Amino acid sequence: MKVGFMDVFCYLVTCTRTREALVIDPAGDEDQIFERIKEKDLNLKYIVNTHGHPDHTCGNAKVKTLTGAKIVMHELDDQMFNSKQGQEMARQWNFTPSPPADLTVKDGDHIVAGDVSLKVIHTPGHSPGGICLLGDSNLFTGDTLFVGGIGRTDLPGASMTEFMTAIRQILLTLPGETIVWPGHDYGVKPSSTIEVEKKTNPWL
Numbered sequence: 001m002k003v004g005f006m007d008v009f010c011y012l013v014t015c016t017r018t019r020e021a022l023v024i025d026p027a028g029d030e031d032q033i034f035e036r037i038k039e040k041d042l043n044l045k046y047i048v049n050t051h052g053h054p055d056h057t058c059g060n061a062k063v064k065t066l067t068g069a070k071i072v073m074h075e076l077d078d079q080m081f082n083s084k085q086g087q088e089m090a091r092q093w094n095f096t097p098s099p100p101a102d103l104t105v106k107d108g109d110h111i112v113a114g115d116v117s118l119k120v121i122h123t124p125g126h127s128p129g130g131i132c133l134l135g136d137s138n139l140f141t142g143d144t145l146f147v148g149g150i151g152r153t154d155l156p157g158a159s160m161t162e163f164m165t166a167i168r169q170i171l172l173t174l175p176g177e178t179i180v181w182p183g184h185d186y187g188v189k190p191s192s193t194i195e196v197e198k199k200t201n202p203w204l
Helices: 032-041 059-067 075-081 084-092 158-169 193-199
Strands: 011-014 020-024 043-048 070-074 103-105 110-113 116-122 131-135 140-141 181-182
Touching: 011 032, 011 116, 020 032, 020 110, 020 116, 032 059, 043 059, 059 070, 059 158, 070 075, 075 084, 075 103
Parallel strands: 020 043, 043 070, 070 103, 140 181
Antiparallel strands: 011 020, 110 116, 116 131, 131 140
């Protein structure tokens, strides 16, 4: 679902057997997200953030209130964006700050909902605790890798060197058929593959 005023892609990932689910980056339009959860008769276990920037976390508080789901974030971004500076960034950008994470993750962890298991891949550079999530040849890339682009590195805690290292040494080594589901609708189409991005993304 494309939500909020910054064209953020929010994803509902669901186990069809148990109806357990997780939502990735609820970035506004929380009532729309909740209606979809009810429509699909889902038990939302987790609210997972690919990183802590407020345009991706601004819906955390309301979705948690509506569903009781636990907020999950990489430990480094949870520390950074729940600091006084991080909370102030959200307000300056005119977003609702996220509550602290209920669970923090690190590279190699798995987030499980029913039969669905998403592997946490730490890809710092856009933010210290940026992550991608990999499951069944689907890669949710947040603001690490877009269709035809990459995330910005001019915000606090960012590093172009770390960013390009993570993308080239980790993401681009995945099988070419891996589907890329980005964090924003910035490309010519909503999704891509690792192979297509390796061949056509001008940043790579």
